[in-house]
Amino acid sequence: MAPNEPVAPPAPDGVDVEKPSAARIYDWFLGGTHNYAVDREFGKRLVAGFPLIRPIARSNRAWLGRVVRDAVGAGFRQFLDLGSGVPTVGNVHEIVRDTLPAGEEATVVYVDYEEVAAAHARIMLEEQEVTDWVGFVQSDLRDVDRVLKARETRELIDFKQPVCLLLVSVLHFLGPGDQPAELVARYQQKLAPGSRLAISHVTVDGAPSEDLPEALKVVEAYKSTSNPYWLRTHGEIAALFNDWPLIDPGLVALTDWHSENPRWMSLEDEEVRPYNWGAVAEKPAKNRRSKST
Ligand SMILES: C[S@@+](CC[C@H](N)C(=O)[O-])C[C@H]1O[C@@H](n2cnc3c(N)ncnc32)[C@H](O)[C@@H]1O
Structure with a gap:
């Protein structure tokens, strides 16, 4: 761990109804119902x-959704999310099922x-009778060994x-002291050539000056939740892909990545553009020359 650099809090232990959680606030933003009063109050203030x-x-x-549909179209049949x-509209396995x-x-x-994400995911997967091809692992993603060695991961993902x-x-929920690029690299090393890595990450790189103070207040407010977050610049987010080349169109505003209506952007598309960068990278095939030397 890098000295004196902030790290994200440890994984929550059970349901904390005193503090808002990123999973439940996000669910509320999306119009879901798997959230508590503390999350809704926090969300409304934001x-x-x-x-x-x-x-x-x-x-x-x-x-x-666009990333998953594109990956299914490109032949991908294994997804590690x-x-x-919290399960909500457009879960990955539903998009995969509808696109396959x-x-x-x-x-x-x-x-x-x-905890709430885990509980609802497990109920949903049981109810939909998809547990033979969809699994849920409740773990801190920083515990790479635990994620990779979990029964569901071993049974459902063939890393060859x-x-x-x-x-x-x-x-963005990982602090600089969590060394996110090194963490991502540990997952990348495990994946076979041809694998994909999709990252979206909040930013204020291009935020209009009149909106910036309010956007920064959101970052401040999240410090009181179970999930403080860290803004990163385009360059810092590009570094999270390590050495994997980005597929077209590179690291761009989310609305510009395989947009369904590239010639017609809504006002909403335009307004959200400065606040998220996203890209998909692909692991190159092994270099034959270096293999034989
Ligand atoms: C904003 S939601 C994103 C959900 C989904 N990936 C999407 O983009 O629609 C962020 C999720 O990351 C989870 N999370 C944050 N830090 C985590 C960590 N260290 N390990 C595992 N999950 C984490 C939160 O619990 C939350 O459910």
């Missing part, structure tokens, strides 16, 4: 000061350390085959 926060959450969730959140060509199969493993690794709207 929305009052910075109304864009809800469209930013929706835009991130829509991006996740770290910081998957008829007769084909896939697997999905969700990972989140939040390409995996689509999703770190969507979660790495």
Whole structure:
């Protein structure tokens, strides 16, 4: 751990109804019901000061959908979703199921350390009768060994085959002292050539000066929750992909990544643009020359 650099708090122990949690606040932003009064009160205060926060959450969730559909279209059949959140509209396994060509199969493993996310994910997977191909691991993603050695991961993910690794709207919950790039590298090392890594991450790089103070107040407010977060710049977020090349169009505003209506942006698309960078990288095939030397 880097000396004197802040780290994120440890994984929560059970449900904390005293402090708002990122998973439950995000669920409320998206219109879900798996949240408590403390989360809703916190969310309402944020929305009052910075109304864009809800469209930013929706835009991130829509991006996740586009990334997963693109990956299924590119042939990916294994998904590892770290910081998957409370199940809500457009869960990864539902997108995979709806996008897969008829007769084909896939697997999905969700990972989140939040109690409410875990409880609702498990109920949903049972109810949908999908536990033969979708699993949930309740773990801090910083505990890489625990995530990779979990029964669900071992049973559902074949690491000899390409995996689509999703770190969507979660790495900003890691502090500099958590050394996020090194952490991501540990997952990258485990993945087969041809695997994908998708990251979206909040920023204020291009925030208009009149909106910046309110956007920064949101960061301040999250310090009182179970999940403080850290803004990063385009360069800092690019570094989280380590040496994997980014696929087209690179690290861009989420609304510019395989947008469904590239020629027609809504006002909302324009307004949320400065607050999230996202990209997908692919692990290159092994270099044959270096293999034989
Ligand atoms: C904003 S939500 C994102 C959910 C989903 N990935 C999406 O983009 O729609 C962030 C999630 O990351 C989880 N999270 C934050 N830090 C984590 C950690 N260290 N380990 C596991 N989960 C974490 C939170 O509990 C929350 O559910």
